[in-house]
Amino acid sequence: MDVKQIAANFPFLKKKGQAKGLTALALVDGGVALAHVSSGKKSALTVCEFIETPSPFTDIKLLRDRIDALGLTGSQTVGVLDQGAYQLLLVDAPDVPDEEMADALRWRVKDLVGFDIENSTIDYIELPEDAYRGRSRMVYAVVAEKSQTERLASWIEELGLAPAVVDIPELALLNITKKLADEEAGLVLFHLGSPSSSVSLLSQEAMYFTRTLSYDVQHADLNPHQSASSAVLELQRSLDYYESQVGKSPCVKLLVLPIQVGETALMTELRSNLPLEVQSLDLVDVVTAEKALNVETQQRCLLAVAAACRSLLTSQGSTAK
Template identity: 45%
Template sequence: MALAHYDRRKPKPLRCQQLDDCRLDNPEPLKAAVAQLGLNGASVSWVLSPKDYNLLLVEAPAVDEAEMADALRWRVKDMLSFDIEHAVLDFFELPEDAYRGRSRMLYVAVIQQSVSDRIESLVNGAGMALKALLIPELMLIRLKQLEGETLATAVLGLQSPHSLISMVSEGSLYLTRQVDSDVSLLSPDAVEIETRASGLVLDIQRSLDYYESQIGKPPCLRLLVCPQQPGETPLLGQLRYNLAVELVQLDLGEHIDSETPLTPLLQSQAMMAIAAALPEVES
């Protein structure tokens, strides 16, 4: 777990740290960090772990916006392994041009109420207040906005055990998917990389092809990798060799003034927490 705090009044507004051994059933590291940083009473935006929620792509029900949440609960109830009556749900739309004039589509994020309650209990117990539950897919878009580039980009959020691939254009999300990425695949010393990286390379290429052939957008020629990797890793070499795209790395240290040096290691640990702490940018 990582904690990040952004105070735009300060010359170096970002502070962040990795909280080793902090879990929902072990709040002590979070309590200590809150006391150290003077964050008692602060509002918290919590980024969910991929294992804690379902993200479902569904056709939008033909109802008024005021009735959408209830209608979506009915629509997704059979797609879940838990009772929808004990779930928290939110949704966001895809751009109008995402499906060539076909049905309006939505992404629906669903989390068990019990998980939400445990997160809120942890946050409250550390002396803060839970403001929002966020998902990594949307945090990648917030990170991409830092570079100021509006061209269509495949954003690869590298983490273990699941990485994210998101197709983004002009600040809008067109497609997102989770892919397996074992921690050893991300190592600077990874071996047999050509064979072991083939699945990730294929998933990225399929996303690029789908964006062009099924969504009907011009070819995407950029791949933004975040967080910054520790040098030219074997995985980066495979991505450059196998994909006909410009590969760009996002170094958060180039875009954010931080009291804490944003080393590649800390960026990998705290990437999502930093994204959640940043002020929202209107796309």
């Protein structure tokens, strides 16, 4: 899987940006997360903030004015799709050249998606050669309705930005975590979201497995211990599958994202019931930022920061095979 990620095959208008670097936008509960990573020898996170608005797609002036005040107007921008706006499907790769893969996958997954395949945008994530013990070539097909991707791109353009790519959370997070999985022993990423969360398993800087979990971070507080117990069961099933079917060595570390404060019910349950070192990701440890990143900002802006950091991987010529 090339670090250009899925977004490269979801192309939109590419305009010459004014701000050097990459801007990213992610819709989160109650508003919009905005991040910008500058380019150059001393690349850094120069903007990271949450803009509160109940109606991001109609409150254009508020967002545009803030973007302009930050000097980001015209910059190349990544838009992060909501989890509910696409489907991620594990399938056998069609026996076709790479340049024909997306078209071939369209027919392979047409009966597996809940919308019209003819009006969909398709990309894929190729798994490493040793995944599934090398028995067959597997890929994750990523399928999104064109109406969703086009709406996101049009909105970005309305805000005075230059829509460059559309990304998904699972891949955006690799920008800031894959370097942490540089050994054979696996790393588990547990991304807390709403209405669902996700787990991704990495080894040697590559993603081997990912799936959606039913854990809803917004509803977890209603019954924290029960929710945490359910999350542990789902994670354990994923770990078992990773070893028995994907054929990888056991994972040794679990990273919870975004940052967690104190010994929450979830963190306690994870540490007590999983044979892993459990930690929470502090963006300060993986991103150079011009301003301090407090907990609330990290929790709201994680995906935007991760998406904006893809420019660092591209500029370094990194790849994830």
